[in-house]
Amino acid sequence: MMLSVARQPETQASAAASIGDELRSLVGEDTVTPQATADAIPTLWVAPENIHKVLTRLKTGVDQPYRMLYDLTAIDERMKTYPQDDPASDFTIVYHLLSFDRNEYIRIKTPLKEERATINTVSDLWPAANWYEREVWDMFGIRFDGHPHLERILMPRTWSGHPLRKDHPARATEMGPFQLSDAKQDAEQEALRFRPEEWGMKRGRDGEDFLFLNVGPQHPGTHGVLRVILQLDGEEIVDAVPDIGYHHRGAEKMGERQSWHTYIPYTDRVDYLGGVMNNMAYLMALEKLAGIQVPPRAQVIRVMLAELFRIISHLVWYGTFAQDLGQLSPVFYTFNDRERAFGIIEAICGARMHPNWFRIGGVAQDLPKGWDGLIRDFLKYLPPRLAEYDKEVMQNRIFKRRTQGVGAFTKDEAIEWGVTGPGLRACGFAWDFRKTQPYSGYEHFEFDIPTGTHGDCYDRGLVRVEEMRQSLRIVEQCVDNMPEGPYKSLDARACPPLKERTMHDIETLITHFLGVSWGPVIPPGEALGAVEATKGNNGYYLVSDGGTTSYRTRIRTPSFAHMQMLPQLARGRMIPDLLAILGAMDFVLADVDR
Amino acid sequence: MISHPIASIIGILIVALSLSAFLIWVERRLLALWQDRYGPNRVGPFGLLQVLADMIKIFTKEDWIPPFADKPVFVIAPAIIMVTVLMSFAVLPVAPGIIVSDLNIGLLFFLGMSSLGVYSIVLAGWASGNKYSLLGGLRAAAQMISYEVFMGLSLMGVVLLAGTFNLTRIVEAQRGLWYVVPQFLGFVLFLIAGVAEARRLPFDLPEAEAELVAGFHSEYSGMKFGMFFVGEYLGITLISSMIAVLFLGGWNGPWLPPLAWFLIKVFAFLCFFILLRASLPRLRFDQLMSLGWKVMFPLALANLLVTGAIVLAKK
Numbered sequence: 001m002m003l004s005v006a007r008q009p010e011t012q013a014s015a016a017a018s019i020g021d022e023l024r025s026l027v028g029e030d031t032v033t034p035q036a037t038a039d040a041i042p043t044l045w046v047a048p049e050n051i052h053k054v055l056t057r058l059k060t061g062v063d064q065p066y067r068m069l070y071d072l073t074a075i076d077e078r079m080k081t082y083p084q085d086d087p088a089s090d091f092t093i094v095y096h097l098l099s100f101d102r103n104e105y106i107r108i109k110t111p112l113k114e115e116r117a118t119i120n121t122v123s124d125l126w127p128a129a130n131w132y133e134r135e136v137w138d139m140f141g142i143r144f145d146g147h148p149h150l151e152r153i154l155m156p157r158t159w160s161g162h163p164l165r166k167d168h169p170a171r172a173t174e175m176g177p178f179q180l181s182d183a184k185q186d187a188e189q190e191a192l193r194f195r196p197e198e199w200g201m202k203r204g205r206d207g208e209d210f211l212f213l214n215v216g217p218q219h220p221g222t223h224g225v226l227r228v229i230l231q232l233d234g235e236e237i238v239d240a241v242p243d244i245g246y247h248h249r250g251a252e253k254m255g256e257r258q259s260w261h262t263y264i265p266y267t268d269r270v271d272y273l274g275g276v277m278n279n280m281a282y283l284m285a286l287e288k289l290a291g292i293q294v295p296p297r298a299q300v301i302r303v304m305l306a307e308l309f310r311i312i313s314h315l316v317w318y319g320t321f322a323q324d325l326g327q328l329s330p331v332f333y334t335f336n337d338r339e340r341a342f343g344i345i346e347a348i349c350g351a352r353m354h355p356n357w358f359r360i361g362g363v364a365q366d367l368p369k370g371w372d373g374l375i376r377d378f379l380k381y382l383p384p385r386l387a388e389y390d391k392e393v394m395q396n397r398i399f400k401r402r403t404q405g406v407g408a409f410t411k412d413e414a415i416e417w418g419v420t421g422p423g424l425r426a427c428g429f430a431w432d433f434r435k436t437q438p439y440s441g442y443e444h445f446e447f448d449i450p451t452g453t454h455g456d457c458y459d460r461g462l463v464r465v466e467e468m469r470q471s472l473r474i475v476e477q478c479v480d481n482m483p484e485g486p487y488k489s490l491d492a493r494a495c496p497p498l499k500e501r502t503m504h505d506i507e508t509l510i511t512h513f514l515g516v517s518w519g520p521v522i523p524p525g526e527a528l529g530a531v532e533a534t535k536g537n538n539g540y541y542l543v544s545d546g547g548t549t550s551y552r553t554r555i556r557t558p559s560f561a562h563m564q565m566l567p568q569l570a571r572g573r574m575i576p577d578l579l580a581i582l583g584a585m586d587f588v589l590a591d592v593d594r
Numbered sequence: 595m596i597s598h599p600i601a602s603i604i605g606i607l608i609v610a611l612s613l614s615a616f617l618i619w620v621e622r623r624l625l626a627l628w629q630d631r632y633g634p635n636r637v638g639p640f641g642l643l644q645v646l647a648d649m650i651k652i653f654t655k656e657d658w659i660p661p662f663a664d665k666p667v668f669v670i671a672p673a674i675i676m677v678t679v680l681m682s683f684a685v686l687p688v689a690p691g692i693i694v695s696d697l698n699i700g701l702l703f704f705l706g707m708s709s710l711g712v713y714s715i716v717l718a719g720w721a722s723g724n725k726y727s728l729l730g731g732l733r734a735a736a737q738m739i740s741y742e743v744f745m746g747l748s749l750m751g752v753v754l755l756a757g758t759f760n761l762t763r764i765v766e767a768q769r770g771l772w773y774v775v776p777q778f779l780g781f782v783l784f785l786i787a788g789v790a791e792a793r794r795l796p797f798d799l800p801e802a803e804a805e806l807v808a809g810f811h812s813e814y815s816g817m818k819f820g821m822f823f824v825g826e827y828l829g830i831t832l833i834s835s836m837i838a839v840l841f842l843g844g845w846n847g848p849w850l851p852p853l854a855w856f857l858i859k860v861f862a863f864l865c866f867f868i869l870l871r872a873s874l875p876r877l878r879f880d881q882l883m884s885l886g887w888k889v890m891f892p893l894a895l896a897n898l899l900v901t902g903a904i905v906l907a908k909k
Contacts, residue, residue: 213725221804235729235879324804326795326876332629398796398875575729575805576878 019062019106020044026057035086035109038289039527041096043107045087051110052120055095058108059125064101068415069122071096071539071556072132074140078114079166080545090114091142095122096528096541096556100415100429103436105528112142121147128418131564139164139252149200154245154593158191163253170250170257194229199241201231210238213575217246221324221579224589228566228578237578240570242563247593255542255553259519260286261360261495263550267540268354270555271591273313274534275345276305279358284439285529285540286360290522292491296483298362299441304375304478305348305357306440306531307471311382312341313534314464314471317586321461322393324583325402325576330393337385344374360520361494366487372479379476386468394465400458407569407581408456417568418561421536422467423585426452426459433532445474457584464586493520519548535559535586559591602694603684610683614827615645621827621868628872655816660723663813667721672818675714675825682707682832687762689845689852700761701753704836705746708791712738714825715793715800719810730809733879734800737790740886741797745787747894751780751901752840765844772843779897781841783890788833790886792826794867796874799882834863 019042023032032054033045046054058066075092089111097106112119121144123129133144134153141162144150152159161168169175196203196212204210211234216227225246231239251270255263267278280302287294294302315338319331342352348371349355349364357364393399409419411427424431430449434442450466452459488494490501492511501508514521524546530539536558543552562585569581619634619642626633634641659668685700687693697703712734719731753759755776756767764773774781790797801809811822838844838859845852877885 211725213729220807235732322875326798326802326804327874328625328795329629329872332631336630392873396875398877401881402875402878574879576802576876579805 019058022062023054023057026050027053033087037107037527038291038525039285039529041105041107041528043109045109045111048093048110048112048119051093051095051108052122052125054108055097055122055125058097058106064099066097066099066102066106068098068100069095069126069128069132069418070098070105070537071541071554072122072129072136073541073554073556074136074142074164075543075552076140076164076166077111080551081547087111091117091140093119093136093142094541094554096539100431107528117141118143118145120145123147126418127416127568128561128564131560138162141165151198152245154248156188156191156245158188163250168253170253196231199229201229201239201241205233205238208233215578217243222582223320223587226563226587226589226592228582230570230575230578232575235574237570237573237575240567240578242566244563244589244592247589249590249594251594252553252555255550257549259548260522260550261515261519263553264358265354265356267555268356269590270557270594271313271533271535271538271559271588272353273309273316273588274538274591275309275312275353276302276349276355276357277309277313277531277533278538279356280306280440281529281531281533281538282540282542283358283360283529284531285527285542286522288527288529289525289542289544290360290491290493290520292361292489292493294362294440294489295486296441297485298487298489300478300482301363301367301487302358302440303442303445304475304482305345305355305363307474307478308341308345308375310471310534311468311475312338312345313586314468315341317464317583318389318393318461321583321586322399324579325399327393327396327399330389333385333389337382340378340381344371344378347371347374359488359495361491362486362488367482372482375475375479379472379479382472383469386465390465394458394461402576403458403461403580403584404456405454406457406573406577407584408454409565409569410455413568414455417565419536419565420561421532421534421558422460422463423455423536423562425449426463427455428453433530433537437530439529439531445477447471447473457580460584460586493522495520521546521548530556533558535588535591536562538591555594557591557594559585559587559589560594563587563592599694602692605692606683606686606688606694607680610680610828610831611824614824614831615649617827617831617864618648618823619645620864621871624865624868625872628869649820652817652820657816657818660813662723664721664723667717668813669818671714671718671721672814672821672825673714674717675711676821676828678707678711678714679825679828679832683828683835685761686832686835687765687839687844688835688856692853693762696760696762698758698760701749701759701764701840704761705742705749708745708832709738709742711825711829712742714822715810718814718822719800722810722813724813726806726808727810727812730800730802730806730812733802733806734793734810736879737793737797737799737882737886740883741787741790741890744783744886744890744894745791747891747898748780748783748787749840750898751777754898754901754905761839761844765839765846768843768846772841772846774841777841777897777901779893780901781837783894783897784840785837786890788837789867789870790882792829792833792867794826794830795871796877797882798876799879802876804876830864830867831860834860834867837863 020032020034027050031047035043037043073094077089077092091112093110095108133147136142137150138152138155139162211232213230213232216222217225227243229241230237251266254266264279267282270278315334319334322330346352349357411429414424414427428451430451432449447470450463452463488498492508495515497512497515502512522544524544526543528539528541530537539556541554542550545551570578623633634644637643637647682704684694685697685703715734716731719727752773756764793800842859845856847855
């Protein structure tokens with residue numbers, strides 16, 4: 001079977017070449033090696049000792065610099081089975097940078113040998129690197145020299161081993177029966193005891209003790225199992241440390257044992273308010289890897305459902321944000337509206353929160369009879385409701401006083417911290433991946449990018465509220481212009497494959513058989529699929545070694561980056577402001593912890 | 595005019611307690627109505643017996659005191675709020691002849707009792723041995739201090755006009771014109787202070803469930819929690835009654851019997867309190883304080899000054 005080859009459009013290839021040349025002149029001729037990838041993102045291998053120099057140059061030294069550290073992760077390469085020309089590596093650290101001026105990502109990879117799995121930190125370069133490097137330490141056991149606080153971040157401190165290493169068991173059955181003896185329980189609880197020094201906090205100042213308040217993991221204001229430790233002087237927050245990982249379910253590890261197809265339902269549950277939006281990012285990466293073209297009807301169906309889910313997610317945010325500020329009623333109204341939207345989702349997909357409805361090459365089924373009527377009713381129903389909430393919430397004077405000027409950050413800070421989505425747009429930066437890097441046919445839709453001016457909690461709210469209206473516009477255009485045609489690609493690796501050609505030739509029959517029994521075989525390579533999800537940029541970085549499961553599934557979520565910024569926003573504010581900041585951040589704990 | 599005091603005590607006690615219990619049902623149903631829900635509608639006709647069911651539940655729950663709490667204070671705190679609020683009802687003239695104690699310093703007695711009530715919250719917050727409770731107690735103390743001041747001042751206009759602290763005589767003085775007209779500013783100020791006094795949204799900072807879990811009563815369960823709960827509703831009833839007595843002519847009104855007028859006025863304000871809760875977000879602690887000291891307090895002083903000047907000029 002002929003596998004599709006990596007495609008690289010002209011312009012990006014030349015951009016990569018020029019960046020490659022510049023880096024070669026910086027660190028030496030033979031230490032920078034390009035790699036062809038399926039997603040056309042310029043990819044360069046750099047020697048580990050040069051990594052800090054190279055990233056510094058990319059961030060500050062080149063024209064149109066790569067200012068955002070989009071993602072930082074690692075790959076355990078020790079079990080990779082297919083021959084490759086890339087530099088020999090046991091562990092590869094992968095940096096994804098994003099340049100807004102170029103509207104382009106760059107991927108920098110660096111090989112590490114197991115015996116010295118240590119590399120220089122870049123947390124001095126980007127504050128956002130702090131948590132990403134901790135995650136790599138936690139998951140792969142790679143040390144970052146010079147990191148200020150290299151501790152486990154997602155796994156409990158008592159965990160032994162590094163889960164994303166290939167030799168770490170993935171199934172409970174590989175690990176021996178779990179027993180919780182009293183001694184073990186005591187030890188685990190002791191490990192959770194809070195000692196301010198371990199978190200880089202002081203116990204007091206000028207002879208006065210601080211009050212340490214443990215907000216969460218069970219707390220009505222944290223929207224899930226998030227723990228925030230507050231160092232308080234009265235009600236003023238001196239410092240805040242988010243402790244995450246309580247919702248960690250090993251979504252990335254599961255990707256390594258589920259087939260490409262059976263992993264789709266796991267993606268639904270990452271940003272569990274975003275439903276099919278998660279499927280979209282995962283499948284985009286996968287379809288790039290396999291070179292599968294999605295037919296127009298499927299693309300429009302995807303866009304339509306994704307935008308409905310954006311509305312659904314924002315409605316939840318709207319109500320709970322108001323509730324965080326003490327307003328009791330809006331949450332009931334918005335959940336009612338969400339219920340109506342779920343009615344549509346249920347009619348189309350058969351499920352509500354986790355429809356698991358996109359498939360490799362398209363969607364699971366064609367739209368049911370009468371779908372357009374349902375959606376048109378909703379399009380008429382929602383705008384007057386939104387207008388009512390504007391009066392009740394956004395124009396409420398107490399609400400304004402609670403949110404305006406609270407938790408503000410600038411565009412530059414947002415970029416430093418890896419903030420995407422409504423948070424970035426609230427700073428007045430009209431950056432929406434649906435416009436700037438259109439996917440799934442977004443370039444054919446008319447919609448505006450709402451922006452704010454102050455970058456505070458209130459503006460983040462305004463942006464989301466307006467986004468719901470823009471999403472309605474997009475959904476309306478989908479209904480008006482739904483193309484005819486197949487809802488899934490005719491490619492034999494689309495899963496499950498369409499039956500039309502199955503009985504006509506042996507190649508399709510065999511592929512069909514394999515696709516249904518083992519799951520589709522995806523050619524070796526790697527690709528990033530990123531979408532403008534409900535909360536920001538959600539990206540799936542997939543590495544295939546030519547098998548029926550992913551070799552490495554990396555999920556870059558917006559909430560992780562946003563949550564990391566919390567201390568910066570909360571310092572010097574009061575406890576109620578923390579709730580406003582958390583509410584305006586619109587995070588989902590499963591999206592933080594995966 | 596004065597009927598048998600024991601009968602009045604028992605009568606008012608029963609009416610006040612059952613009214614506040616009934617109020618729990620009213621609030622839940624009204625909130626539900628405004629929030630597109632049903633509210634409790636299963637137990638008895640229209641869910642009216644829900645309160646009874648809740649009471650049975652709350653009485654039969656384990657009476658748990660956390661081991662880290664300061665036990666005696668923890669137990670006494672919820673009783674304080676019940677006692678102080680119920681004491682205030684003693685000076686409340688419901689209708690001609692229906693009053694437990696027609697004190698000639700009735701108004702001062704009410705202010706004094708409501709000030710004592712805050713001890714309940716502060717002590718509960720302190721004795722719970724929980725940081726959230728403590729923060730709730732701190733907030734309560736600060737809030738009460740700032741709001742008591744202009745609460746008292748806002749009422750002085752009424753006292754000047756009526757020339758007495760006796761609540762019955764204040765009601766009688768409103769035969770011709772309710773004080774809400776000449777003392778409109780005082781009325782608004784007292785209404786706001788009353789909401790703060792009853793710790794209701796937007797001034798429910800000591801509780802602030804999104805921030806402080808349940809604030810001062812986080813650690814309370816069973817009937818001790820029940821006492822705070824009923825105490826809160828008694829407090830709302832009391833404030834509504836005081837507004838009716840001081841600004842809306844108490845039992846005065848045409849056609850209907852005095853008791854009916856009084857109840858109608860009280861109920862209207864009860865509904866207003868609930869509507870507030872259905873619609874407003876919560877203020878932040880510092881905003882609450884600055885509103886109290888920088889806006890309300892000067893306004894209350896100005897009101898007192900102007901009223902005093904007018905009363906003097908008329909003489």
